[in-house]
Every structure is written in structure tokens, then in C-alpha cells.
């Protein structure tokens with residue numbers, strides 16, 4: 275028996291395509307069958323780091339789960355691993371009906387409004403209660419979402435500049451680089467790589483300038499307990515829930531993962547912030 279109507283299929287498909295994904299690659303496949311939905315990782319078509327692809331699938335899972343709740347389905351969810359099907363990320367089974375909570379409905383409606391804001395934010399502080407809501411939305415086994423304290427901004431700035439420096443000096447990294455410093459400093463300090471693989475640097479900022487820009491924003495560092503796929507999927511679920519909670523509070527956000535994939539940058543950040551686990555993503559939030 276097929277329990278999915280055409281409109282259910284439409285809602286769930288729209289939900290997954292509106293999830294954030296590395297380079298917008300949408301590295302998932304979605305299958306609705308009988309009373310369950312399966313999300314599998316699409317492999318072998320992208321050179322993005324595997325961690326980013328699996329985290330992206332996790333963000334897709336978060337959106338599918340919210341869509342099913344918004345449709346009034348009671349859900350049981352199994353995350354990988356299934357040794358017989360290594361590409362399987364999650365199975366969500368509809369086991370009954372239930373009224374969606376107001377949070378589910380608000381986050382579901384935030385999906386269509388979420389987009390990456392790769393620019394500086396307005397100089398308006400995010401209220402502590404809103405930050406607390408965002409952090410608690412990210413609470414997931416296997417993942418830590420840590421708010422960067424103001425006096426930790428110099429540590430993050432140093433580590434980001436270390437990463438940029440490694441990229442500049444190692445030709446293996448000189449491709450497809452996000453202009454990451456422009457998230458904080460759109461007027462300058464922009465670094466990118468052109469199509470013939472030459473690094474174009476327009477005044478990479480000094481550490482103090484970047485630290486001051488970071489300090490003026492709300493920044494969360496997402497760290498997974500392990501590098502196992504299951505904790506990467508959970509990281510994706512956590513970051514998407516946090517991001518949608520921010521959008522629901524009329525905030526914008528953007529993700530940075532690229533600098534953390536360069537050499538030992540992530541370990542350095544963990545050490546500087548005294549963070550247990552493996553830093554995977556930086557989420558900037560602001561008005």
C-alpha cells in the first residue's frame with residue numbers, strides 16, 4: 275500500500291531541495307515508498323570533501339523530518355549505518371498521525387526563507403534569549419554547538435588566517451576556494467581563486483581586523499564527537515535546525531566549512547578553543 279499522496283511527495287521533495295548543501299551540490303537521493311522515506315548519499319560525482327557531503331545529507335534529513343511532521347505524520351527515524359547499504363543515510367517511517375507542534379510549523383515555513391548570507395551583518399546584537407533558542411535547537415547526540423565568546427574572536431581569526439596562509443602556499447589547495455573572508459569583511463580582505471588556479475588576494479585582513487569583525491557577530495562552532503558518518507549526519511541535522519531557528523527569529527546566517535578542511539586547521543581550532551571533538555562548521559548569525 276502506498277501511503278504518500280502526490281501532494282505529500284511534492285512537499286517532501288521541496289523540503290529536501292531547500293536544504294543547504296556544500297557548493298549547492300544536493301548530494302542526496304530521496305525515495306518515498308510505502309510508509310517510509312529513504313535518503314541516500316549520491317556518491318562519486320563531486321570533489322567536495324566527504325564530510326561536507328555527509329553533513330549536507332544530514333541537513334536534508336532535518337528538512338524531510340520537519341516536512342513530514344508538518345504533514346501531520348508521526349515519525350520514527352533510523353540513521354545509518356546499515357552495513358549492507360553504505361550509501362543509506364536515513365530512513366524515516368510514518369507510524370501514525372499527530373498534530374504538528376507550533377515549532378515544527380514555524381521551522382517548516384522558515385525553510386523557504388533560509389539562504390546563505392555571505393556578507394557582514396547589521397551592527398545589532400542578537401538577544402541572548404534568541405541565541406539560547408538557536409543553541410538548544412542544535413542539541414543533538416554526537417554534536418556540540420559552541421557559542422564563540424567575545425574573547426575567543428582572536429583565536430578564530432588566527433586559525434582562519436592560518437588556513438588562508440596554507441592555501442596560498444600549497445598549490446594542491448588552489449582551486450575552488452570560497453571567498454571566505456568576505457563573509458566578515460565584504461568591503462575588503464577578499465581572497466578567491468580564479469579559473470586558472472591563481473590565488474587572487476585583495477588585502478587579506480590582518481588578524482586584529484578580522485578578530486574585530488568576528489567579535490561583532492554571533493558565531494557558533496559545530497563540532498562532532500567523532501569523524502564517523504553518523505556524527506556528520508547529526509551535525510547536518512543540528513546545523514539546519516539551528517539555522518531555521520535563526521531564520522524564524524528573522525536572522526540571517528552563513529556557513530563556513532572550507533577553512534576547516536585545510537590541513538590541520540580544524541585540530542588547531544579545537545585546541546585554541548579547548549573544544550572536545552572535531553570542529554566541522556562555523557555558523558555566523560546576525561541581522
Ligand SMILES: Cc1cc2nc3c(=O)[nH]c(=O)nc-3n(C[C@H](O)[C@H](O)[C@H](O)COP(=O)(O)O)c2cc1C
Pocket residue numbers: 292293294295296297298325326327329330333388389390391392452454528529530531532533
Ligand atoms: C556542509 C556544508 C558546507 C558548506 N560550506 C560553505 C563554505 O565553506 N562557504 C560558504 O560560503 N558556504 C558554504 N556552505 C553553504 C552552501 O554553499 C549553500 O548552502 C548552498 O550554496 C545553497 O545556497 P543557500 O544556502 O543560499 O540555499 C556550506 C553548506 C554545507 C551544507
